[in-house]
Amino acid sequence: MTVVILQHTPGAGRPPARAIGAALEAAGLDVRVYGTGAGGLPDDLTGVDALVVTDGPEATCSAAGRDEGCAGRGLTLVRGALAAEVPVLGVCRGAQLLAVAAGGGAHPAPDVGAGRGPLGLTPAAASDPLFAGAPEQPQVPQMPSMTHLHGGSVELPPKAVVLAADHHRRTVQAFRIGASAWGLRFPLEADADSDADTDADTVDAEPWQEHVLARFAELVAARAEHTATRAFFTQRAGAWEDRFAYQTPAYEAAVARMELRRGQTALDLGCGTGRAMPALRAQVGSEGSVLGVDVTQAMLTAAARVGRTGAGQLLLADCTRLPLPSGSVHGIFAAGLLDHLPRPRAALREWARVSAADGTLLLFHPAGRAERAARHDRPLSPDDPLAEPNLRPVLDATGWQLAVYDDAAQHFLAHAVRTDIRLRTIATRVSVA
Template sequence: MAVVVVQDASTEAGRVPPAVHRILAAAGLAARPVRPGDVEDPAAALAAVEGVVVLGTGHSPGAAGPALVREALAADVPVLALGTGARLLAATPAAGAGGGSRATDGVRRIELTPAAATDPLFGGTGRPSAGLRAAPGAHAVPDGAVVLASCADHPGQAFRIGAGAWGVCFLAQDGAGRLGTWGEELLGRFAALVAARAEHTATRAFFTRRAGAWEERFAHQTPAYEAAVARMRLAPGRRALDLGCGTGRAMPALRRQVGPRGQVLGIDVTPAMLAAAARHGRTRHGHLLASDCTRLPLPDASVHGVFAAGLVDHVPDPRAALREWARITAPGGTLLLFHPSGRAERAARHGRPLDPADLLAEHNLRPALETTGWLLDAYEDAAGHFLARAVPLPRP
């Protein structure tokens, strides 16, 4: 796992401040230092990267953010920007321009806002130490940002953009990269968050870069999706999910099965994929929701059909996912695992032999389903498709 560390152009190339390096390494993260002007291909720079730390960059508050930060925001890669790096984050076009704030004399005490208590990063942190003072000068807080730390003259000393980008204006490092006790605690929490989100970050980054062309590239697979959905045999008026829906290619077929009185919900962890689904008219067939497919915001036994195409290979813990899907499925419901290619075809395409430990191999999938609340009642690993259908086991 790796974190890109964006730092001032005046710093020595290839050198990360020792404190930053130590804290990242303690969380199992390798640091990849870059300077803003050295990044020619932002997407390539973020390949196999789970987070971004932006230190002082030497940019003025109004300067446009580097392409690397824009790319990270678009791909939902976690970002922590400190000191003048926070001003760069706030000025990045993807963050959205916000209102200015008054200059401060640098003496006012920093206080956390009520929103900090439930923030994924700031929640549980102590009060900023007395030695941390408000950042001087005016800068804009991005539109829609959640303010997490404030002072009397400057309401945007720390903020969050979306679910995973934080700017901390007052936490300026010194020349040796020291952040102080409170700053090191915050960076340590960020490193732990990056490590915990690593699987999902990689998935979102991978699919974000491909979302724009996904529908056109795989449009020829639509008939295979329709045939697979037909195997679910859902009754009219039922509720169906397209989990890991991507651009929602299964949603029209699900809608035809459940009819106008039924409900169809397309769920994906990558917002860019959901935006592509909306562009292709999938909202005519159901609702779209950004969510982790292993922690669904749905009540127990509230759906009747779960369609998951190519999803099991992309979840960090497949058995936990199967257990969650069993939780939300009503008695008599159906789970359909599908892929428009068979296992052997996919292995050959990637230049590797079939893996006996593959969870989707029947001798592995059947017991995995049974221990997570399912009974396998159909299994096909053909040349042109993979399909496994399961029904919920009776609840005790």
């Protein structure tokens, strides 16, 4: 799990974010630090599980981000992280940049000053993923260099949640945007370069700040399973339908093999832009139900834009933790999904849970395994979870029986039916006896 820290070039502002980096590394995260002044920022968020933006150039800009004070590439990365729900922590001026990226603004304040003291947590902090459990009045570290920075004002975007305010000035000091981004307008470590009495190697956060950093690290780790997926597909969602529209006939042919009946319920798991949904609707008819499930909001937005809501409903959800009653689904279509999940066995077990006794599962890809391996210039791996010797026993153990395995040149297809593991176990014991 990789956390990218964006900070101003050392020497021109605050020092490297030692306490932040140390806390994240202690939680087992790989920390990579980029100096915003050096022009060496990552091209995109591929492989990035979280983004931390620390002190840097004055973030004086509007929501349009066109004013000279805004760091363009840093702003682009933060906007991309917000869109893909990659966890973000903005500290000091990094909080200003976060506010701007989310549609707010940051402007210079006429009463520039500095002060120290307690922060007042709002009622919303009690249930916040990072602030819950923190002291009611967390203290800013009592070191001469540790000050609230009041050199600028922040205009929070709509729906931002205020978590803490300065008791004396009543200004917002901490806020959350959505469910994955936090802005802290105060530092989380001492500025060793500005304090001659401070040992640069012993700069630490205060206990309550360690609490916030530890909570952030836990959140990053808990969400890492889907962060990479969201980051990858969010930046590609806009062109996805046009790029792969030619595969629609292959999807239609695959769905036809499920032989669903009118009035039944069908799922398109990891639906992307929902290319299978019209074919599923044709099988279950107007009396049936079709649900397209994906973990990436941008993909569902693209699906709605191309009219997939006319074939069924779209649901933002984890495909391995479906918010559906047990036994409520008759057919599951999953294209290019199972081998990309970190825990395919758990996913298959969950799909069996929501499936009816006669439910059917179709694993599909519009290219065979050999073709895909050649496309990526690699040999077929014996550990491939879709290889029949690997797939069949996993299906057997999770409530499915493989009925058809077809790994052709132009497609991959595995058709399984729902079984009762307990009855099959009893039958096997009787047969052996």
